[in-house]
Amino acid sequence: MASISDLTIAVLGGTGPQGRGLARRWAGAGLSVVLGSRSTERAAEAAAALAEATGGDLRGASNHEAAAACDLAVVAVPYDGHADLLRALAEPLAGKIVVDCVNPLGFDQQGAYALPVAAGSAAQEAAEILADSTVVAAFHHLSAVLLDDPEVSSIDTDVLVLGDDRDATDLVASLADVVPGLRGVYGGRLRNAHQVEALTANLISVNRRYKAHAGVRVTDI
């Protein structure tokens, strides 16, 4: 298995807050990043701004071009457009590792709650659609605010990495480890992804109650 520093990372949905923040951190860590978006123009603008801010290797592209150009793709789109985007990208993503960090959540006056997903979780839905890719679930609990804040030099949280392929989960854990503060921790098989995605609703409750940008650390490891 290649080292993460040799790979080109696509961030699909890279102009959204989560995707943009992840792209910023990875470019800052010296990785080669292609930022994908529905709009090539917005992707190019965001990539240029992040390249200037980080001094890193970033370029913008359509989601399809980014999927085709990368070795490993990170899916950071709202759950709404998740299945449609993946169906459209199944071919360029074939044979690659696809990291799903989508949280299927609803919001009402009482706050956030987990949406039911027929496949069990967004990650399992991705695995069903991308039958020729290796799907890994990770990066669910990161605060987009902290990720995208250039004044924040280190983010105090573990990244739970779930999947059924050991080489792939190890590689994705290393994608967490390159970001200061983050630590990749194996968190189980893909069939246990639902609760990790849904836990984001609880962290939103924590953030409201304690006025925080909460993360999660696993103890005793």
Add this chain to the structure above:
Amino acid sequence: MASISDLTIAVLGGTGPQGRGLARRWAGAGLSVVLGSRSTERAAEAAAALAEATGGDLRGASNHEAAAACDLAVVAVPYDGHADLLRALAEPLAGKIVVDCVNPLGFDQQGAYALPVAAGSAAQEAAEILADSTVVAAFHHLSAVLLDDPEVSSIDTDVLVLGDDRDATDLVASLADVVPGLRGVYGGRLRNAHQVEALTANLISVNRRYKAHAGVRVTDI
């Protein structure tokens, strides 16, 4: 709302590993504990052993007697018998805070996984059955091995406390805070209990991979 140190705590299922470990910690912290079990005799034996080990205030009783005698009850039974036990105890538990720490999990050759629960979660099931009690969900992720080991003086984990009644969740958070190492953290409403219960499956995967007794800390609070 009373202080936790003025209350009598029942641990229902108190001769199981989780219940016994919790009873040990609370008795060691100076709380008054009634250990409930299907067998009054086994409850009395376990309570006597824990009282000797901790110097604390413990006695054994049937689950029904413990439910009747307590101010606050903790449900630490296997999910199998959860609904039946609560139906049988609805009357003595009326008007009281009931803390559900049950994890509905299945196990197969690939490890642990979350069982579907018609009510959404064990805690919501408890709330449906115990219409006259105030149900709080907490203490899901504690290692029974660490809890029940007298050589372990402090346990490095937060306790996520979920519920719809602020006074009740605050009180139950204080029930975590009295145990060295534990910290009670509000984790959202009862409708978001499922993923907290199910996350125990992920921690079991962590424990296998890293040969650990993993806990969870919430960062930035």
